[in-house]
Amino acid sequence: MDPWLRASLVGGVFAGLAGLLVFTLLHVALVGPLWVLLLVGFLPAVAGGAVVGWAFHVLAGHGKLPARPLQGPAFGALMWLTLVPLELLALSRGPVPGATPLDAMRHVGPEVLLPALAGMLAGWALTQDLRASALLGLASLALALPVAGTLVALGAGGLGPSIFAGMLLVDGVAGFVLAEVRPMLAKPALSGPEARPGG
Secondary structure, three states: OOHHHHHHHHHHHHHHHHHHHHHHHHHHHHOOOOOHHHHHOHHHHHHHHHHHHHHHHHHHHOOOOOOOOOHHHHHHHHHHHOOHHHHHHHHHHOOOOOOOHHHHHHHOOHHHHHHHHHHHHHHHHHHOOHHHHHHHHHHHHHHHHHHHHHHHHHOOOOOHHHHHHHHHHHHHHHHHHHHHHHHHHHHHHOOOOOOOOOO
16 A cells, blocks of 8 residues: 555544544533543544545645645645535524534434535546545545534524634644644655655
């Protein structure tokens, strides 16, 4: 396996776990304690993080990301932008009365596919490559699934926009972790200098 792909997958897992921690702390600060998120979100963070890492690898390979240290936050911001359609729909519908974020997952339907569509369109716009488009769509879906309940439960109710804005921090931190950990993981597998320092 390409050492950069392996590093991206593992780096994505680290990024997913970092994002889970930041999202949980954000939820505690803005909404209230919900420490069960760390337990419930562990496997989605690991699996979703690996998918996001793979998408990062493909975009970096296309040369569509800036150089470090802006590389990770730029990728995080791109991922955050793919959540905009879901947030706009949640705002238009308003909060689910009496629902906790975990309960609200029952009210999440096909709209959770909106970030996947946004990711696919962004991937195509950046690369004109079907594989990159599909991977960015899948990564956007992996990002949306764990937070869809919170966004739908809060809707336009007071904290909904705050949580959504906070997701920019979550995605920025996760992107930074991915971009900075990836070269450290790839270097031991390389015999010489980094062949693809940007991707």
